[in-house]
Amino acid sequence: METLETPTWQDEHDRVERWRQDELERAGFAPRDAARLAARTDVDLHGAVKLLERGCPQDLALKILL
16 A cells, blocks of 8 residues: 655745745845745745845845845
8 A cells, every 4th residue: 555645844844945045036136145045934035025126236135134
């Protein structure tokens, strides 16, 4: 009998973090910075994206967010 593996909490956390990183990169953050921001649960994804959309330079956005 074949058993189905249930995704663990860590698997789900990793998927969400990767999705957040992809969204941040799509918004214009460099991959390394997007990864740093994505890993932080205290950083609002939509707020970070809006900073860049409104013309905030990436380095200043990082200072604000981190």
